[in-house]
Amino acid sequence: MSGIAGEMMEPARAVNPSAGTHPITLAVRQVSGAEWDAIIGDFDEVCQEQMHAFAATRWPGVAQEPLIFQRGSTVVGGALVMIQPLPLGVGNMAVVKWAPMLASVSVPDAEALRAAMVGSLAKDYAEKRGMMLSVLLHASASETHQGYVALRQRGFRRGSTLLFPSRYMVRLRLSDEELRKSFHQTWRRQLNKAEKSGLEFSRVEPEGIEAFKELYAAMTERKQFPDHSAYETLDALMALDEPLRPELFFVRHEGETVAGALVFKAGKRTVYLYGATNDKALPLRAGYFLHWHVIRWLRDHTRADWYDLGGTDGFQGLHQFKSGMVGTAGAIRPVPPVLNYATSPWAGFIGTAAFTARDIVQHTRRHIDGLRSSKARPDQEPYVWDESFK
Incomplete structure (x- = not known):
């Protein structure tokens, strides 16, 4: 994946559980940030963290790769993938937050489409490019998080958990x-x-x-x-x-x-x-x-x-x-744990180590902030x- 806007990627395929062994074939297209924001505005699962305008400001040092998935001529979903450099220049990690997003959650094979998109991401970023792919899904209003279950079945391993996930x-x-x-x-x-x-x-x-x-x-x-x-x-x-x-x-x-x-x-x-x-x-x-x-x-x-x-x-x-x-x-409902996928042992090791170090820093900062806050306003709620x- 070269990062050139408009480039066609290798088709994604996944099995549709509702149709026996019939595979879903999706075309994958990388677009520019401006085109990405224009397209996802009509998605059912759009969120602010997946917008180019948000991510470019929030994480200015991280490369963005906005990917659109199509079935025939119909856009069925997408994911803004962020390429996170790891410390000491030891490699990169592909991070997907609150995605892949479905364009429509009401189509009968919505979760199979999500699985096809995940399969494409895993094949490109983990299998071909040797990165660890890290996916954080939204909390689901349903008691069973179907997207989380599907990724675990796909071979994704449970990673970091938010300190307060509800x-x-x-x-x-x-x-x-x-x-x-x-x-x-x-x-x-x-x-x-x-x-x-x-x-x-x-x-x-x-x-x-x-x-x-x-x-x-x-x-x-x-x-x-x-x-x-x-x-x-x-x-x-x-x-x-x-x-x-x-x-x-x-x-x-x-x-x-x-x-x-x-x-x-x-x-x-x-x-x-x-x-x-x-x-x-x-x-x-x-x-x-x-x-x-x-x-x-x-x-x-x-x-x-x-x-x-x-x-x-x-x-x-x-x-x-x-x-x-x-x-x-x-x-x-809780935000599920981060899910990680890597085919390279080295990519899995350094990616997991980076998450562990980040968690330690964030949890320590939260604890210190809590102590400072309680001292600064002891008489307030x-x-x-x-x-x-x-």
Whole structure:
């Protein structure tokens, strides 16, 4: 794979379980970053980490290889593969985060198509190019993660696990009455109080991002918490066209903006990206009011089935807030472990060693940050809803 945009790769094949031994044959085409972003906007499984605009800003030193898979003339999926240089120049590793993505999750052989895409990636990056291929899949709303099972059967080995893997997902396709009934009692009670506080909700045009930045900066200064999010990608995301550009929402009280949220809305799974509040938001319960109206807006203005709230970084207060919103209709599911595939023993060894070293550094940093955070604000709640940055 040479990295030349538009080059045709060797066809991918996989067995379709629903059709006996009939193989699925896919054509693979590498495209430019701009073309990639234009194509994936209509995918059911699109996500911000798989966008060229995001990845180029978040990981500027990593080469990107955006791959489109076609069955005949129909695009069925894709994967943005990142070529990660390993320390000391000992080699490279191919990393695929939240992919391969399906263009449609409703086709009868969707998981067989995913298996065909994975097979193509494994053959090219591991078997031909001698790298370790590392795949991190999304949390699945289903109890059984079919994609994870398929990769394990394909020969992928279990690798690193996120420190706090649970993801909190709100079901969107419910009426207002069904939504409120699904919330946990305490969450619903706080929402009722918020609705009596004179708050106003609005969707804001992209130009409002500067006001959000001011709110965010003031909050980070006030809370004094370490920010490990991808906040530096914000300008690149807001410069995108529909449908990949995030939506911006504000809650105001007596004309003052007290809370804001940025939400990724493309595809079948919307994602809460960033939130910010001022010091008046907590007593007004603005977080409850904001998310209630965001859920309703997403239901009415997108084709998504789920609103992914992200994780908690282990903070109990954030778990209580998000689990109360997920309620009885939603799902709390773990992000599966990283899955690694290598045919070269050396590639498997150095790739695994690199992941182990990274995990040690990240876990140590999280522990130190937690100690600093608790000393910096001993009189405050350990964590509140508006700090849930991915």
